[in-house]
Amino acid sequence: MDNSIYAQLNLFRLIAAAGSITAAARQLGITTPSASQGLKQLEAKIGVPLFIRSTRSIHLTEAGEQLLARTADALLTLHQAVDEARQAGDEPSGCVRITLSRFAYQLILRPVFADFCRRYPQLQLEISIHDGTIDLISSGFDLGIRFGNALEDGVVARPLYPAMREGLYASRAYLDAHGTPQTPADLLHHRLVAYRFVTANHLYPLTLHEDGQDISVTMPSPLICNDIEVMNDAVRDGLAIARIFEPIRDRQADRDAFIPVLEPYWRRYPPVYLYYRRHAQKARRVQVLIDYLLGRTGMIGMDVRRHKGGRQTA
Known part of the structure; x- marks a missing residue:
């Protein structure tokens, strides 16, 4: 076997994982042109393209997906063997x-x-x-x-870490201005900090637990974010109610400023x-x-x- 095949397959794996030739080159400590050349050499040996390239993205072809699936375990085994020998x-x-x-x-x-x-x-x-x-x-x-x-x-x-609850919290200023909800139905008249999963590009629905069942509640959202600290700050500033896991809230220096809302309805996570x-x-x-x-x-x-x-x- 060509003694360069291992390095080229490893490069191929890193490109597939990172979705970028430049990112893979950075991980290997080589230049982007060198990484691009290594990929071209691998594709020439195999005889088919492994990626579909555009100016903005790079995606595996069907042949690339098959090669990745068939070689992933073997490459990881080789990595582990080298690690064990080097670190003994x-x-x-x-x-x-x-x-x-x-x-x-x-x-x-x-x-x-x-x-x-x-x-x-x-x-x-x-x-x-x-x-x-x-x-x-x-x-x-x-x-x-x-x-x-x-x-x-x-x-x-x-x-x-053990199972935990996702809590609803608001500031005293917010509750003084808008009232304290007593049932999930009351939330329709309140505002929620929305959370967006960037990779899936969708908003994370609010789920509560009532009468033994999960229920979804839709609320107006003055703010959408994808970061826990932004949600914490929105509560501190009295902007809206926010979902925060109990252990995260308990670690805040000003945790007493985060007032629990509708605690009997909170959802428990595994x-x-x-x-x-x-x-x-x-x-x-x-x-x-x-x-x-x-x-x-x-x-x-x-x-x-x-x-x-x-x-x-x-």
């Missing part, structure tokens, strides 16, 4: 890539990542904030943090899980982050769970 007996080194939602970053990773980096100076931590669905294997991430434990085959999930590719923990650079996160959340030692079918959602 040495201090963990290399890059650990983790994907998580904005909420999971605020609650779990933000308070601890600087300490982790100081403890392991030879490691490079790459944090990707993404609220949409991520295929851990094809995207090339080592770890992910999301709600729930329904994962694609070949991925392990371990609990990091536990938060750390998930990673099966056998990925054999690479010491990955294992140290797994152990660190499980240890810091106090849930280390709980059962490992493996699931087939379904994709992890934010």
